[in-house]
Amino acid sequence: MKEKVTYAVVDIETTGGNVASGDRIIQFGCVLIEDEKIVQQYATDINPLVSISKQIEQLTGITNQKVAHAPYFEDVATTIFNLLDGCIFVAHNIQFDYRFLSEEFVRCGLPPLSISGIDTVEIAQILLPTEPSFRLNDLAAAFNFSHENPHQADSDAYVTAELFLMLKKKLKQLPLVTVEKLVELAYHCTMQTGQFFKDTLSEMYTERPPLPKQLIVKEGLALQQKTVDYEQRTHRVPVHYPVTNKEKEELFQQKLTMRTPQIKMMDEVYDYFSEHQSEHQSEHFAIEAATGTGKTLGYLLPLAYLATPQEPVVISTYTTLLQKQLFEKDSKQLNAILPFTIQTAVLKSKRHYIHLAKFQEVLKDPVENQLDALLRMRTLTWLTETTTGDLDELNLTNYLQPFWDKIRHRGWVDTMQEDPFYEQDFYLFAQEKIKNASIIITNHAFLCHDLHRKEPILPDVQKIVIDEAHHLADVATEASSEIFSYYRNQHLLRLVGKLAEEKSFLGRLNQLVPKNVGIQTSQLNLIEMSTLALEEELSLFFEELVMYCHIEMTEAQKKQDQIDLQFVRTTSWSLELRKLTKKVVALLQDVTILGMEVTQQALAQRKQLTQRERHLMDDFFELMQTLEEQTAIFQHIFQNSEQNEVTWFSFKQKSPKDSFVIKRSRIDSSEFLRKKLVEQTKSILYTGATLELNSAFTYFEKQLGEQPLRKLLIPTPYDYRDQAKLWIPKELKPIKQLSKKQFAQMIVEYLEVLVHCSNENMMVLFNSHETLQAVYDLIQQHSAFLGRELLAQGLSGSRDRMLKRFFHSAGGILLGADSFWEGVDLPGKSLRLIVVTRLPFESPDRPFTKARYQWLEREGINPFMADAVPKATIRLKQGLGRLIRSETDKGVLLVLDDRLVHTSYGQQMLTALPSEMTKEVISKEDLGRELPLFLKDEQ
Known part of the structure; x- marks a missing residue:
């Protein structure tokens, strides 16, 4: 008889993340699961004998008073140790809970934990591939688990147990062929998480569930069946556009509000x-x-x-x-409201879609690391769900991992019908949908x-x-825009590689020579020699270019880390640089011509190649095309000249050559x-x-x-007279008189006023990431902001995740630039206070902006009034547009830039905002008093 398995689902709350530094457990929660049912719960507060910080209090709701009379960990350690003994330890992000608890046991004279452990974060990432977030709170909200006390151990442990049971059920609903592949890869999972997949597969072998009707199995992959929907307009009752309001009301019914x-x-x-x-x-x-x-x-x-x-x-x-x-x-x-169905389709480039044949080949390759295994497993699950194959469905923050590059669709060099997944191809399916939309x-x-x-x-x-x-x-x-970078081109050349390197393109192409498919070792030798020569010449060229830039830089630029230097074609170009430019162009052309010859010869013998070898040739062809494009860009930058364009050099002082990028763009x-x-x-x-x-x-x-x-x-x-106010503080000092440090301090000073008088969520909008970072650092050190959730662009995850957390915050502070000025929809109480740190002008020192202004001047146009002011005005209007999102919203826009009232262009910008909205200068004291009064009816 099979031994009963008991899962102990654990969560702990602590004073910090490091036992060795004196951090301690303040709460322990555990839920026991047997036969896929919750059978027992245990939770206790713990007196850590150290002070709980304000941040931890705010996060968990656990105060020093609450744990003052709780037992010490030494008092309950044996009970907890015995509770866990013989169980499989389950936690959401197990590495933290397991390690911390184990170290605490050792501190109390008990053995370290040695039981098996399973991580629900990892299982969720594999089995819920399209979820945008794997934080416990977000998963609880997504699947409607009751989670009344987030960041309290008893509540978190119970929700994790519910999640674990749901994931187990989800796994058992997958087709056997998919679960078998997951088990093969699960060896690489954290701790014993792989055993979870193995045990579930054993149960499935006993139950033998049938393949769900909507799925097919092709070449060992379980996939959703897909059908193109066609519009049947000829078979419907004739309809006409609802001209009158009455007809529109009948159409809308109660489903939508008419405006x-x-x-x-x-x-x-x-x-x-x-x-x-x-x-x-x-x-x-x-x-x-x-x-x-x-x-x-x-x-x-x-x-x-x-x-x-x-x-x-x-x-x-x-x-x-x-x-x-x-x-x-x-x-x-x-x-939902039309009396017929209108077909819509999304048009994206090939690279947004997965290429099934390439993914199948990747599955045959050895696993490179844990992340590689995780991505393969996640994709296997996703293929049982997706009908589009659009990688954007996976909601990843970046697709920079080599795995995604290997499985992206790039099309076919010649016959697509030879692809084993031709009939299931997602890009072709998307094209078919477009034809019928x-x-x-x-x-x-x-x-x-x-x-x-x-x-x-x-x-x-x-x-x-x-x-x-x-x-x-x-x-x-x-x-x-066109970009030629040192790092990217050296990376491309390293991919071409050497014949002696088995994983390089040349190494793999050399293995095809005995097959007599038109590839000769002598040709590959020529490519290798040209590639090595090009790597060397590129290195010399960029070294010389860095020297050239240091000569052309101003003293102010030399003090900056990030350098952006406009390239003026009339500038004297040293003889050495001219020679190197010609050498680089010639070698780039050599590599691409030789590479294209090899590709065409091999593809002429395509029928003698295996599927994997065909993919190798497709990928090599794309690599040569990329190098061909880079050659054209390089030639255009240094050998052609157009009036309506700008070229500039961009690099970091710390690693000038490796970070060097040459950019070219049309000005207008x-x-x-x-x-x-x-x-x-x-x-x-x-x-x-x-x-x-x-x-x-x-x-x-x-x-x-x-x-x-x-x-x-x-x-x-909207009624901007009653719903919104724009305030400019009276005591503001002119921005030009402030150093960068003083400017950041001034922003924090006003944010402090706002947090003292109100518990509103506030969005703080910046033009500069440097200033944003400085303000973030100051807020973190300032006691006035303790307990406030602080989110900052570039530091707190993706834009979507930040906005989701901000929406659920009370008194949250979001620091954003760029995209946060628009496209943010946070109605009601989630956003009623926006701080604009300075008028949103583009930096005139940016090479592109500088070149655009010079071009406008040549055309006899004042760049500031004709371009800078209109752009900044539109940006300010967009910022205001984040504030009022419904007829019941109220909000305040605080602008920390005195130029809005003290300059003629500032007055012009004010005029472009809703005329009925109150726009006034206000003292710091009145600001603290008026803000809660204006928003009080909503609180």
Whole structure:
């Protein structure tokens, strides 16, 4: 008879993370599980005999008073040791709880822990591959576990037990073929976590569950079955656009709230695209729809009645995140009210999708490390769930691990039909969905890159909606950027490698020579010699380039760590650099020409190659293409010259050569957009919340190379007179008179005023990451902020995770720059206070900005008034837009920059903000008194 297994699910709360430094346990919680049921609970407070810090009190709710009369750990150590004896130890992030508890046992004269251990974090990462966060609180919220006292041991242990049971159930629901592969890889898991998979597989062999109906097994991989949905418009009752408000009310019913501004937008969009369907006019349309209008549905609903798979509409939005939201949330909301179904599809590049044949080959390779095993296991589970194969579903913060590069889709050099997973290929499936969709959703970066391509991927459409349109010009400029870096090119050359290196491309290609597939060792020798020579010449070139930069740098730049130096073509270029430039170009060309020859010869004999060998040739071909692109960029930078572009050198003083990057970019994209988009597309609708400045679209039109547009301003539905205030402190010193240190101290001084008078969540917006870091450091050292959750961009995880934590905070402080100025939706009490640390001007010292200003001056335009002020004004409007997100919201925007009231351009910026909103200078004392009074009715 099989011995009964008891799982002891444990959580401890401590005064800190290090027993040796005197940290102690303050609470112990344990839940026992047998036969997949919770059978017993045990929890106790523990007197640590050391003071519990304010931060730990705030985090756990456990105070010094609460544990004052609790037993010491020495009193309960034997009880806990005996409780755990013979059990399998389970914890969420086991490395901490197991080690800490074991060290405490030893301190009390007991043996160290030696029982088996399982980590629920790791199991969750494997079995819940699409979850955005694996923190216990977030998983509890995602799966509706009751978790009333987070960071208290009894509650955390119970929730971890529930999670463990759910994960066990989830594992048993996977197909046997997947679980068998997971068991093969689970050997690399933390402690004995692998045993969890092995034991569950044994149970499954006994039960023999059938393969779920929605799954198929192909080449040893369990996959979701996929079908393309086709629109059946010919078989439905004829429908027409709901022209009247009554028809719209019938359509909306109780599912959505009707808003007057949104109805106005719907009708205008419908009329615009209807006119353009029958007429030959080419006027384009810009609609500024203020926050709260409901602009997404404002254009989606009318398009649903006009778009067809034969004449689709392309919608382009700013980011892949917004693209995802349009597809997963907004289009589903639309289909919920329509009397028919409209098919939408997402258009992304190949690299977003997994290539199944390559993943299958990777599974055959030896596991490189624990992370490699974990990623393989996670992907195996995900393949039983996904119908898109879109890697973005995995919600990873980065895809820099070599694993992702190995399994990404890159297409096929020749015959795709030879791919064993051709019929299940995710990229081809996405293409098929696009052919049958009425609405195609993409993002600005993809759109702009597609406008560059000789053979576009986007279908030839004549109806385009550009959402968040104020970003299009900047994204087009970014899409024109070219980068040549020392590190990247040396990395590419190391991948080419040497014949003697088994894992290098040359080493692996050399193994194909005996197969007579057209590859000769002599050819590979030539590539090796050229590659080694190129590595050396590149190294010499960048050494010389660093020396050149040190000569050209100003004294102020020499004191900085990060150097950005504009390259002026008229500058004297030393003879040595000119020689090295020619050598680098010649060698780059040699390597790519020789590499392409080898590729073509081998691919001509493709039928003699195994699947793995074909992938090797595909990957080598892509590597050669990349080197070819780098050659073209290098030539363009140093041998060509265009007026409308800027080149600059960027590197860190500490490691100048390794960090050296050469960047080239178009300065102005208006001409490019005019020729490639504006003049080529019959109907374009531009929309966003910040297209106009002081009721004029002139700046927006110039950026896009547009003719005077048809325009519509849809005013805000919010009452800014009662809902919002903008305050500028009276005692502010001019920013230019403050050093960087003084400026950071001044910001913290005002944040202290705010935390003393209010427990509001506050978002603090920066222009500079350096200032953000300085403020973060000061807050951490300041007693006034103890107990406040502090989140900082670049220091507290991904943007999404930060916003999620901030939303659930009480009195949280979020320090953000860049993307936090917009696209943040935190309604109600989650965000009612925003601090703008300085007016959001671009740094005029950035090479790109400097070059743009010089170009504008050559055109006879004042760069500050024509470019800097409009951009900063739009940014400020975006910041304000984070504050009021519904008719019941209230909020304060505090600007710590006296230029807003003491300069003419500051007054101009104020005028661009809602006219009815209170904008006033306020003393520090009044600020502390007025803020809680203004927000009191919501507290």
